[in-house]
Amino acid sequence: MSEPDRYAVVGHPIRHSRSPLIHGMFARQAGDRLSYDLIDAEPDAFETVVREFFAAGGKGLNVTVPHKRAAYQLAERIGQEAALAQAVNTLSLEHDAIRGDNTDGIGFMRDLTVNLRQSVSGKCVLILGAGGAARGIVAPLLGGGPAELWLANRTLERAHDLRQAFLGLGEIVVSSFEDLDQLPPFDIVINATSAGLTGVQPTFPGNLVDSGSFCYDLVYGAEDTPFVAWARAHGAGQAEQGWGMLVEQAAESYLIWRGHRPDTSAVLATLAT
Numbered sequence: 001m002s003e004p005d006r007y008a009v010v011g012h013p014i015r016h017s018r019s020p021l022i023h024g025m026f027a028r029q030a031g032d033r034l035s036y037d038l039i040d041a042e043p044d045a046f047e048t049v050v051r052e053f054f055a056a057g058g059k060g061l062n063v064t065v066p067h068k069r070a071a072y073q074l075a076e077r078i079g080q081e082a083a084l085a086q087a088v089n090t091l092s093l094e095h096d097a098i099r100g101d102n103t104d105g106i107g108f109m110r111d112l113t114v115n116l117r118q119s120v121s122g123k124c125v126l127i128l129g130a131g132g133a134a135r136g137i138v139a140p141l142l143g144g145g146p147a148e149l150w151l152a153n154r155t156l157e158r159a160h161d162l163r164q165a166f167l168g169l170g171e172i173v174v175s176s177f178e179d180l181d182q183l184p185p186f187d188i189v190i191n192a193t194s195a196g197l198t199g200v201q202p203t204f205p206g207n208l209v210d211s212g213s214f215c216y217d218l219v220y221g222a223e224d225t226p227f228v229a230w231a232r233a234h235g236a237g238q239a240e241q242g243w244g245m246l247v248e249q250a251a252e253s254y255l256i257w258r259g260h261r262p263d264t265s266a267v268l269a270t271l272a273t
């Protein structure tokens with residue numbers, strides 16, 4: 001029997017990644033024979049690791065923190081979403097060339113609008129953070145037709161750069177965290193900072209949410225994340241973690257690699273319990 005097709009996720013650190021579990025469940029569901037490993041690569045080693053993986057017959061890689069930008073620079077062909085985000089989370093081979101795609105945005109929107117049944121149309125939306133993940137979700141959010149899209153970041157310059165990069169798609173209002181304290185509550189507040197990973201939450205003003213607000217944390221964990229706890233403490237109507245985005249972006253990677261999209265509901269139910 002031939003060797004199973006090889007896939008992996010590359011990041012640093014990587015040992016806590018749930019991607020092998022998720023892709024293992026997808027493969028069993030479809031009866032696909034494949035392996036999915038963890039590869040820990042420091043930034044200096046990233047390019048070599050990727051090239052050796054594909055040279056040795058590997059079929060596809062997921063890319064996570066801190067390599068998404070490096071993967072964008074390495075890829076010889078680029079999908080539309082990755083070009084807009086300037087970040088790649090999925091690598092594959094296309095006619096022997098390394099192709100880079102970004103499935104974070106579509107994964108996020110699928111979780112928000114399908115699993116969680118939220119509409120962006122006509123809503124006032126706030127994104128906290130302006131890193132790679134924020135870049136991935138801005139274009140699909142603008143495409144959803146919000147009344148206003150605000151973006152606040154600790155480093156203001158990075159937020160202005162992001163606004164500039166997406167000017168052709170729609171208007172984004174840039175702010176510091178501190179200057180948000182006079183605004184009325186937003187309909188949708190999205191945490192795209194990595195601050196919650198360390199368990200330390202920046203001080204976001206409490207006026208940003210009320211009982212009509214839907215809050216979404218890209219960060220996920222076994223307990224309430226600091227942002228979800230903050231949202232609940234300030235009376236947000238609903239606050240969700242990013243498990244669904246994690247599973248949905250993985251399903252989009254699987255579709256790119258294998259040509260069929262897994263059913264995500266059973267996998268999400270297993271992970272989020």
Ligand code: NDP
Nearest residue numbers: 129130131132133154155192193194195202218242245246
């Ligand atoms: P980046 O490193 O590219 O960006 C980090 C962002 O967090 C920047 O905006 C940074 O601000 C901000 N930040 C970091 N620490 C603090 C702090 N102490 N106070 C305030 N702001 C802070 O990371 P990514 O954008 O790639 O990822 C962001 C988060 O999203 C991560 O936690 C990641 O795990 C999660 N994620 C989840 C996904 C999912 O499937 N659920 C998919 C992709 C990402 P500054 O610019 O000032 O440094």
